[in-house]
Amino acid sequence: MSEPAEDPDVLARRIARESLDQEDPTGWFERLYSAASEGDAVVPWDRGAAHPLLAEWVEESQPSGAGKTALIVGAGTGWDAELIADLGFDTTAFDISPTAIEAARRNHPDSKAHYVTADLLAPPPRWHRAFDLVVEIYTVQALPIELQSAATQQVGEQVAPGGTLLVIAAARPDNQPDEAVEGPPWPLTRAAIESFARPDLRLIQVVQSPSPADPSIQRWRAEYLRD
Template sequence: MTSDSDDPALASRRLAHESLRQDDPTGWFERLYSAAADGSAVVPWDRGTAHPLLLDWIDTAQPSGDGRRALVVGAGTGWDAELIADRGYDTTAFDISPTAVDTAQQAHPGSKATYQVADLLNPPTDWHHAFDLVIEIYTVQALPISLQPAATAQVSDFVRPGGTLVVIASARDDDHSPDAAIDGPPWPLTRSAIDAFATSDLKLIQVDRSPSPTSRTSHHWRAEYLRD
Protein backbone atom coordinates (compact mmCIF):
# COMPACT_ATOMS: atom_id res chain seq x y z
CA MET A 1 0.00 0.00 0.00
CA THR A 2 1.27 3.47 -0.86
CA SER A 3 1.64 5.77 2.15
CA ASP A 4 1.24 9.53 2.14
CA SER A 5 5.00 9.92 2.50
CA ASP A 6 5.44 7.82 -0.67
CA ASP A 7 2.92 9.94 -2.59
CA PRO A 8 3.22 13.66 -1.76
CA ALA A 9 0.23 14.56 -3.93
CA LEU A 10 -1.93 12.08 -1.99
CA ALA A 11 -0.83 13.59 1.32
CA SER A 12 -1.55 17.15 0.25
CA ARG A 13 -4.97 16.25 -1.13
CA ARG A 14 -5.93 14.36 2.01
CA LEU A 15 -4.97 17.26 4.26
CA ALA A 16 -6.67 19.78 1.98
CA HIS A 17 -9.89 17.80 1.92
CA GLU A 18 -9.85 17.56 5.72
CA SER A 19 -9.46 21.34 5.97
CA LEU A 20 -12.19 21.97 3.40
CA ARG A 21 -14.59 19.72 5.33
CA GLN A 22 -13.89 21.91 8.37
CA ASP A 23 -14.53 25.09 6.34
CA ASP A 24 -10.84 26.00 6.71
CA PRO A 25 -9.53 26.13 3.13
CA THR A 26 -6.07 27.43 4.06
CA GLY A 27 -5.44 25.41 7.23
CA TRP A 28 -4.01 22.47 5.33
CA PHE A 29 -0.81 24.36 4.54
CA GLU A 30 0.27 24.35 8.19
CA ARG A 31 -0.84 20.73 8.56
CA LEU A 32 1.25 19.72 5.57
CA TYR A 33 4.40 21.61 6.59
CA SER A 34 4.05 20.35 10.15
CA ALA A 35 3.70 16.76 8.91
CA ALA A 36 6.72 17.26 6.64
CA ALA A 37 8.72 18.61 9.58
CA ASP A 38 8.10 15.43 11.58
CA GLY A 39 8.76 13.18 8.57
CA SER A 40 5.22 11.90 8.00
CA ALA A 41 4.65 13.75 4.71
CA VAL A 42 6.54 15.42 1.88
CA VAL A 43 5.76 18.88 0.49
CA PRO A 44 5.11 18.19 -3.23
CA TRP A 45 6.45 21.53 -4.45
CA ASP A 46 9.58 21.64 -2.28
CA ARG A 47 12.23 21.14 -4.97
CA GLY A 48 15.34 21.90 -2.93
CA THR A 49 16.09 24.67 -5.43
CA ALA A 50 14.35 27.63 -7.06
CA HIS A 51 11.70 26.82 -9.65
CA PRO A 52 13.27 26.15 -13.07
CA LEU A 53 10.93 28.61 -14.81
CA LEU A 54 11.91 31.32 -12.34
CA LEU A 55 15.58 30.53 -12.87
CA ASP A 56 15.02 30.84 -16.61
CA TRP A 57 13.22 34.17 -16.18
CA ILE A 58 16.10 35.50 -14.07
CA ASP A 59 18.63 34.39 -16.70
CA THR A 60 16.62 36.03 -19.48
CA ALA A 61 15.44 39.25 -17.80
CA GLN A 62 18.58 39.81 -15.73
CA PRO A 63 16.73 41.96 -13.17
CA SER A 64 18.76 44.14 -10.82
CA GLY A 65 17.44 44.46 -7.30
CA ASP A 66 19.68 47.29 -6.14
CA GLY A 67 17.52 49.65 -4.08
CA ARG A 68 14.36 47.71 -4.91
CA ARG A 69 11.89 45.66 -2.89
CA ALA A 70 10.59 42.19 -3.74
CA LEU A 71 7.81 40.05 -2.32
CA VAL A 72 7.64 36.26 -2.65
CA VAL A 73 4.11 34.96 -2.17
CA GLY A 74 3.65 31.63 -0.38
CA ALA A 75 7.38 31.25 0.04
CA GLY A 76 7.34 27.75 1.52
CA THR A 77 10.85 26.63 2.39
CA GLY A 78 12.41 29.64 0.75
CA TRP A 79 14.30 28.55 -2.35
CA ASP A 80 12.67 31.09 -4.67
CA ALA A 81 13.11 33.86 -2.09
CA GLU A 82 16.80 33.09 -1.77
CA LEU A 83 17.25 33.42 -5.53
CA ILE A 84 15.53 36.81 -5.55
CA ALA A 85 17.46 38.05 -2.51
CA ASP A 86 20.71 37.01 -4.18
CA ARG A 87 19.81 39.35 -7.06
CA GLY A 88 20.08 42.26 -4.65
CA TYR A 89 16.39 42.80 -3.84
CA ASP A 90 15.28 43.74 -0.34
CA THR A 91 13.19 40.57 -0.19
CA THR A 92 10.19 39.81 1.97
CA ALA A 93 8.94 36.22 1.75
CA PHE A 94 5.74 35.14 3.45
CA ASP A 95 3.71 32.05 4.09
CA ILE A 96 0.53 31.39 6.02
CA SER A 97 2.21 28.38 7.66
CA PRO A 98 4.38 29.19 10.70
CA THR A 99 6.14 25.86 10.26
CA ALA A 100 7.02 26.75 6.65
CA VAL A 101 8.52 30.03 7.83
CA ASP A 102 10.48 28.27 10.60
CA THR A 103 11.71 25.67 8.10
CA ALA A 104 12.83 28.36 5.63
CA GLN A 105 14.72 30.24 8.34
CA GLN A 106 16.44 27.04 9.46
CA ALA A 107 17.24 25.98 5.89
CA HIS A 108 18.82 29.35 5.03
CA PRO A 109 20.79 30.61 8.04
CA GLY A 110 22.14 34.08 7.48
CA SER A 111 19.64 34.67 4.68
CA LYS A 112 19.35 38.08 3.07
CA ALA A 113 15.56 37.54 2.81
CA THR A 114 13.08 38.34 5.58
CA TYR A 115 10.62 35.52 6.25
CA GLN A 116 7.32 36.16 7.98
CA VAL A 117 3.90 34.66 8.57
CA ALA A 118 1.10 36.38 6.64
CA ASP A 119 -2.19 35.51 4.98
CA LEU A 120 -2.54 36.24 1.25
CA LEU A 121 -6.27 36.76 1.71
CA ASN A 122 -5.71 39.29 4.50
CA PRO A 123 -2.23 40.78 3.99
CA PRO A 124 -0.63 43.72 5.80
CA THR A 125 -2.15 46.98 4.59
CA ASP A 126 1.26 48.57 4.00
CA TRP A 127 1.97 46.04 1.25
CA HIS A 128 -0.45 47.85 -1.07
CA HIS A 129 1.49 48.84 -4.24
CA ALA A 130 4.72 48.44 -2.22
CA PHE A 131 6.96 46.10 -4.23
CA ASP A 132 9.06 46.46 -7.37
CA LEU A 133 8.98 42.71 -8.00
CA VAL A 134 6.32 40.22 -6.91
CA ILE A 135 6.82 36.48 -7.41
CA GLU A 136 3.80 34.16 -7.24
CA ILE A 137 4.47 30.46 -7.77
CA TYR A 138 1.79 27.81 -7.12
CA THR A 139 0.02 29.68 -4.30
CA VAL A 140 -3.20 30.74 -6.04
CA GLN A 141 -3.58 27.29 -7.61
CA ALA A 142 -3.32 25.71 -4.14
CA LEU A 143 -6.54 27.47 -3.13
CA PRO A 144 -10.04 26.28 -4.05
CA ILE A 145 -11.30 27.86 -7.25
CA SER A 146 -13.88 29.90 -5.33
CA LEU A 147 -11.06 31.71 -3.49
CA GLN A 148 -8.78 32.22 -6.48
CA PRO A 149 -10.24 35.55 -7.70
CA ALA A 150 -9.71 37.18 -4.28
CA ALA A 151 -6.20 35.75 -4.03
CA THR A 152 -5.36 36.88 -7.57
CA ALA A 153 -6.51 40.43 -6.79
CA GLN A 154 -4.32 40.56 -3.69
CA VAL A 155 -1.25 39.36 -5.61
CA SER A 156 -1.75 42.06 -8.23
CA ASP A 157 -2.28 44.71 -5.56
CA PHE A 158 1.25 44.22 -4.17
CA VAL A 159 2.93 45.58 -7.34
CA ARG A 160 3.97 49.23 -7.22
CA PRO A 161 3.89 51.57 -10.25
CA GLY A 162 6.72 50.57 -12.57
CA GLY A 163 6.91 47.17 -10.86
CA THR A 164 6.84 43.63 -12.27
CA LEU A 165 4.76 40.58 -11.38
CA VAL A 166 5.86 37.07 -12.36
CA VAL A 167 3.32 34.25 -12.06
CA ILE A 168 4.14 30.56 -12.50
CA ALA A 169 1.29 28.06 -12.30
CA SER A 170 0.08 24.69 -13.53
CA ALA A 171 -2.07 25.10 -16.63
CA ARG A 172 -5.42 23.73 -17.70
CA ASP A 173 -7.56 24.54 -20.73
CA ASP A 174 -10.51 26.86 -20.22
CA ASP A 175 -12.87 24.35 -21.81
CA HIS A 176 -11.21 21.12 -20.64
CA SER A 177 -13.12 20.40 -17.45
CA PRO A 178 -15.73 22.25 -15.40
CA ASP A 179 -14.42 23.73 -12.17
CA ALA A 180 -16.40 21.25 -10.07
CA ALA A 181 -14.63 18.33 -11.79
CA ILE A 182 -11.16 19.45 -10.68
CA ASP A 183 -10.03 17.37 -7.70
CA GLY A 184 -7.41 19.61 -6.14
CA PRO A 185 -5.07 20.53 -4.86
CA PRO A 186 -3.81 21.84 -7.08
CA TRP A 187 -6.58 23.58 -8.95
CA PRO A 188 -4.59 24.55 -12.09
CA LEU A 189 -5.19 27.92 -13.69
CA THR A 190 -6.94 28.48 -16.98
CA ARG A 191 -5.78 31.14 -19.43
CA SER A 192 -8.64 33.33 -18.26
CA ALA A 193 -7.38 32.95 -14.69
CA ILE A 194 -3.92 34.07 -15.83
CA ASP A 195 -5.48 37.04 -17.61
CA ALA A 196 -7.27 37.96 -14.37
CA PHE A 197 -4.00 39.06 -12.74
CA ALA A 198 -4.01 42.00 -15.16
CA THR A 199 -5.85 45.19 -14.23
CA SER A 200 -6.41 48.54 -15.89
CA ASP A 201 -2.85 49.57 -15.02
CA LEU A 202 -1.15 46.17 -14.55
CA LYS A 203 -0.56 44.90 -18.07
CA LEU A 204 0.17 41.34 -19.17
CA ILE A 205 3.28 41.73 -21.30
CA GLN A 206 4.22 38.08 -21.89
CA VAL A 207 2.72 34.65 -21.26
CA ASP A 208 4.24 31.29 -22.13
CA ARG A 209 2.82 27.80 -21.82
CA SER A 210 5.35 24.99 -21.71
CA PRO A 211 5.63 21.36 -20.62
CA SER A 212 6.18 20.91 -16.90
CA PRO A 213 9.86 20.57 -15.92
CA THR A 214 8.94 17.26 -14.23
CA SER A 215 6.16 15.87 -16.46
CA ARG A 216 5.70 16.12 -20.21
CA THR A 217 1.99 15.32 -19.83
CA SER A 218 1.26 18.53 -17.88
CA HIS A 219 1.93 22.17 -18.68
CA HIS A 220 2.82 25.35 -16.86
CA TRP A 221 2.15 29.02 -17.38
CA ARG A 222 4.79 31.66 -16.88
CA ALA A 223 3.36 35.14 -17.15
CA GLU A 224 4.94 38.56 -16.68
CA TYR A 225 3.05 41.76 -15.93
CA LEU A 226 4.11 45.40 -15.64
CA ARG A 227 2.30 48.15 -13.72
CA ASP A 228 2.15 51.53 -15.43
Protein backbone atom coordinates (compact mmCIF):
# COMPACT_ATOMS: atom_id res chain seq x y z
CA MET A 1 0.00 0.00 0.00
CA SER A 2 1.51 3.30 -1.03
CA GLU A 3 1.51 6.48 1.04
CA PRO A 4 -0.49 9.47 -0.24
CA ALA A 5 1.90 11.58 -2.30
CA GLU A 6 0.06 14.87 -1.84
CA ASP A 7 -1.48 16.93 0.91
CA PRO A 8 -5.08 15.63 1.23
CA ASP A 9 -6.64 19.02 0.48
CA VAL A 10 -4.42 19.55 -2.55
CA LEU A 11 -5.18 16.07 -3.85
CA ALA A 12 -8.92 16.57 -3.37
CA ARG A 13 -8.77 19.82 -5.35
CA ARG A 14 -6.78 18.16 -8.12
CA ILE A 15 -9.25 15.27 -8.41
CA ALA A 16 -12.15 17.73 -8.36
CA ARG A 17 -10.54 19.85 -11.06
CA GLU A 18 -10.10 16.79 -13.28
CA SER A 19 -13.80 15.97 -12.90
CA LEU A 20 -14.83 19.56 -13.57
CA ASP A 21 -12.67 19.64 -16.69
CA GLN A 22 -14.60 16.57 -17.86
CA GLU A 23 -17.93 18.32 -17.09
CA ASP A 24 -18.59 15.84 -14.30
CA PRO A 25 -18.85 18.11 -11.22
CA THR A 26 -19.93 15.38 -8.79
CA GLY A 27 -17.81 12.50 -10.09
CA TRP A 28 -14.81 13.50 -8.03
CA PHE A 29 -16.37 12.18 -4.83
CA GLU A 30 -16.26 8.59 -6.06
CA ARG A 31 -12.78 9.09 -7.48
CA LEU A 32 -11.50 10.38 -4.14
CA TYR A 33 -13.14 7.67 -2.02
CA SER A 34 -11.95 5.02 -4.46
CA ALA A 35 -8.38 6.33 -4.27
CA ALA A 36 -8.65 6.38 -0.47
CA SER A 37 -9.84 2.77 -0.41
CA GLU A 38 -6.67 1.81 -2.30
CA GLY A 39 -4.47 3.74 0.13
CA ASP A 40 -3.56 6.33 -2.49
CA ALA A 41 -5.45 9.25 -0.91
CA VAL A 42 -6.89 10.54 2.32
CA VAL A 43 -10.40 12.01 2.46
CA PRO A 44 -9.79 15.40 4.13
CA TRP A 45 -13.14 15.51 5.95
CA ASP A 46 -13.16 11.90 7.17
CA ARG A 47 -12.56 12.56 10.87
CA GLY A 48 -13.09 9.06 12.29
CA ALA A 49 -15.80 10.55 14.52
CA ALA A 50 -18.93 12.66 14.24
CA HIS A 51 -18.34 16.31 13.39
CA PRO A 52 -17.66 18.28 16.60
CA LEU A 53 -20.29 20.89 15.74
CA LEU A 54 -22.88 18.13 15.28
CA ALA A 55 -21.89 16.61 18.62
CA GLU A 56 -22.12 20.08 20.17
CA TRP A 57 -25.62 20.59 18.77
CA VAL A 58 -26.73 17.18 20.06
CA GLU A 59 -25.40 17.99 23.53
CA GLU A 60 -27.14 21.38 23.58
CA SER A 61 -30.45 20.34 22.00
CA GLN A 62 -30.79 16.83 23.44
CA PRO A 63 -32.99 15.68 20.52
CA SER A 64 -35.07 12.56 21.00
CA GLY A 65 -35.28 10.33 17.96
CA ALA A 66 -38.00 8.02 19.23
CA GLY A 67 -40.55 7.52 16.47
CA LYS A 68 -38.77 10.03 14.21
CA THR A 69 -36.81 9.87 10.95
CA ALA A 70 -33.50 11.46 10.00
CA LEU A 71 -31.60 11.99 6.76
CA ILE A 72 -27.83 12.46 6.66
CA VAL A 73 -26.73 14.25 3.48
CA GLY A 74 -23.36 13.20 2.08
CA ALA A 75 -22.85 10.50 4.69
CA GLY A 76 -19.27 9.65 3.73
CA THR A 77 -18.01 6.83 5.92
CA GLY A 78 -20.87 7.16 8.37
CA TRP A 79 -19.69 8.77 11.58
CA ASP A 80 -22.36 11.50 11.68
CA ALA A 81 -25.09 8.99 10.82
CA GLU A 82 -24.02 6.72 13.68
CA LEU A 83 -24.37 9.54 16.21
CA ILE A 84 -27.89 10.37 14.99
CA ALA A 85 -28.96 6.73 14.77
CA ASP A 86 -27.79 6.17 18.33
CA LEU A 87 -30.27 8.87 19.42
CA GLY A 88 -33.11 6.64 18.25
CA PHE A 89 -33.84 8.24 14.88
CA ASP A 90 -34.73 5.91 12.01
CA THR A 91 -31.74 7.16 10.05
CA THR A 92 -31.15 7.12 6.31
CA ALA A 93 -27.64 8.15 5.30
CA PHE A 94 -26.72 8.66 1.65
CA ASP A 95 -23.75 9.52 -0.49
CA ILE A 96 -23.24 9.79 -4.22
CA SER A 97 -20.11 7.63 -3.89
CA PRO A 98 -20.77 3.87 -3.79
CA THR A 99 -17.29 3.38 -2.34
CA ALA A 100 -18.11 5.73 0.55
CA ILE A 101 -21.28 3.78 1.28
CA GLU A 102 -19.37 0.49 1.18
CA ALA A 103 -16.87 1.95 3.65
CA ALA A 104 -19.67 3.13 5.95
CA ARG A 105 -21.23 -0.32 6.02
CA ARG A 106 -17.84 -1.90 6.61
CA ASN A 107 -16.92 0.54 9.38
CA HIS A 108 -20.25 0.07 11.17
CA PRO A 109 -21.34 -3.55 10.63
CA ASP A 110 -23.92 -3.43 13.43
CA SER A 111 -25.32 -0.04 12.46
CA LYS A 112 -28.93 0.93 12.96
CA ALA A 113 -28.61 3.40 10.05
CA HIS A 114 -29.65 2.63 6.47
CA TYR A 115 -26.77 3.46 4.11
CA VAL A 116 -27.74 4.07 0.47
CA THR A 117 -26.23 5.53 -2.66
CA ALA A 118 -28.13 8.58 -3.95
CA ASP A 119 -27.59 11.94 -5.64
CA LEU A 120 -28.50 15.09 -3.71
CA LEU A 121 -29.33 16.86 -6.98
CA ALA A 122 -31.86 14.15 -7.87
CA PRO A 123 -33.03 12.49 -4.64
CA PRO A 124 -35.68 9.75 -4.54
CA PRO A 125 -39.17 11.29 -4.71
CA ARG A 126 -40.26 9.36 -1.61
CA TRP A 127 -37.83 11.44 0.45
CA HIS A 128 -39.66 14.70 -0.28
CA ARG A 129 -40.52 16.34 3.07
CA ALA A 130 -40.27 12.94 4.75
CA PHE A 131 -37.66 13.50 7.50
CA ASP A 132 -38.02 14.96 10.97
CA LEU A 133 -34.31 15.80 11.02
CA VAL A 134 -32.05 16.56 8.06
CA VAL A 135 -28.31 17.00 8.67
CA GLU A 136 -26.15 18.57 5.99
CA ILE A 137 -22.42 18.84 6.76
CA TYR A 138 -19.95 20.10 4.14
CA THR A 139 -21.80 18.62 1.14
CA VAL A 140 -23.16 21.79 -0.48
CA GLN A 141 -19.80 23.52 -0.08
CA ALA A 142 -18.10 20.59 -1.83
CA LEU A 143 -20.07 21.39 -4.99
CA PRO A 144 -19.09 24.11 -7.46
CA ILE A 145 -20.75 27.42 -6.69
CA GLU A 146 -23.02 27.22 -9.73
CA LEU A 147 -24.59 24.01 -8.33
CA GLN A 148 -24.96 25.18 -4.75
CA SER A 149 -28.33 26.88 -5.16
CA ALA A 150 -29.95 23.72 -6.56
CA ALA A 151 -28.31 21.58 -3.86
CA THR A 152 -29.44 23.98 -1.14
CA GLN A 153 -33.02 23.76 -2.33
CA GLN A 154 -32.93 19.96 -2.41
CA VAL A 155 -31.57 19.80 1.14
CA GLY A 156 -34.48 21.86 2.42
CA GLU A 157 -37.08 19.93 0.44
CA GLN A 158 -36.39 16.76 2.42
CA VAL A 159 -37.45 18.34 5.76
CA ALA A 160 -40.91 17.25 6.94
CA PRO A 161 -43.48 19.65 8.41
CA GLY A 162 -42.41 20.36 11.96
CA GLY A 163 -38.94 19.04 11.15
CA THR A 164 -35.47 20.44 11.78
CA LEU A 165 -32.62 21.13 9.38
CA LEU A 166 -29.07 21.43 10.67
CA VAL A 167 -26.40 22.83 8.35
CA ILE A 168 -22.68 22.91 9.11
CA ALA A 169 -20.31 24.53 6.64
CA ALA A 170 -17.10 26.48 6.31
CA ALA A 171 -17.70 30.23 6.13
CA ARG A 172 -16.42 32.91 3.82
CA PRO A 173 -17.03 36.67 3.78
CA ASP A 174 -19.96 37.94 1.73
CA ASN A 175 -17.63 40.38 -0.02
CA GLN A 176 -15.29 37.66 -1.30
CA PRO A 177 -16.10 37.16 -4.99
CA ASP A 178 -16.86 33.66 -6.26
CA GLU A 179 -13.99 33.75 -8.72
CA ALA A 180 -11.55 34.28 -5.84
CA VAL A 181 -12.42 30.90 -4.32
CA GLU A 182 -10.34 27.95 -5.45
CA GLY A 183 -12.27 24.89 -4.39
CA PRO A 184 -13.02 22.45 -3.17
CA PRO A 185 -14.35 23.44 -0.83
CA TRP A 186 -16.29 26.49 -1.91
CA PRO A 187 -17.25 27.84 1.56
CA LEU A 188 -20.63 29.45 2.12
CA THR A 189 -21.33 33.12 2.66
CA ARG A 190 -23.86 34.31 5.22
CA ALA A 191 -26.21 34.93 2.29
CA ALA A 192 -25.75 31.32 1.16
CA ILE A 193 -26.52 30.04 4.66
CA GLU A 194 -29.64 32.19 4.80
CA SER A 195 -30.74 30.84 1.40
CA PHE A 196 -31.53 27.45 2.95
CA ALA A 197 -34.54 29.19 4.51
CA ARG A 198 -37.92 29.33 2.79
CA PRO A 199 -41.19 30.97 3.85
CA ASP A 200 -42.08 27.76 5.70
CA LEU A 201 -38.50 26.78 6.64
CA ARG A 202 -37.31 29.38 9.12
CA LEU A 203 -33.73 30.06 10.18
CA ILE A 204 -33.94 29.98 13.97
CA GLN A 205 -30.26 30.01 14.93
CA VAL A 206 -26.92 30.63 13.23
CA VAL A 207 -23.57 30.54 14.98
CA GLN A 208 -20.17 31.35 13.50
CA SER A 209 -17.12 29.94 15.24
CA PRO A 210 -13.42 29.36 14.48
CA SER A 211 -12.04 25.93 13.74
CA PRO A 212 -10.00 24.59 16.68
CA ALA A 213 -7.42 23.26 14.21
CA ASP A 214 -7.05 26.60 12.39
CA PRO A 215 -8.62 29.71 13.98
CA SER A 216 -8.39 31.52 10.65
CA ILE A 217 -11.10 29.17 9.31
CA GLN A 218 -14.62 30.14 10.35
CA ARG A 219 -17.53 27.68 10.41
CA TRP A 220 -21.31 28.01 10.34
CA ARG A 221 -23.75 26.00 12.41
CA ALA A 222 -27.29 26.89 11.38
CA GLU A 223 -30.61 25.45 12.50
CA TYR A 224 -33.93 25.76 10.67
CA LEU A 225 -37.48 24.70 11.52
CA ARG A 226 -40.23 23.82 9.03
CA ASP A 227 -43.66 25.11 10.00
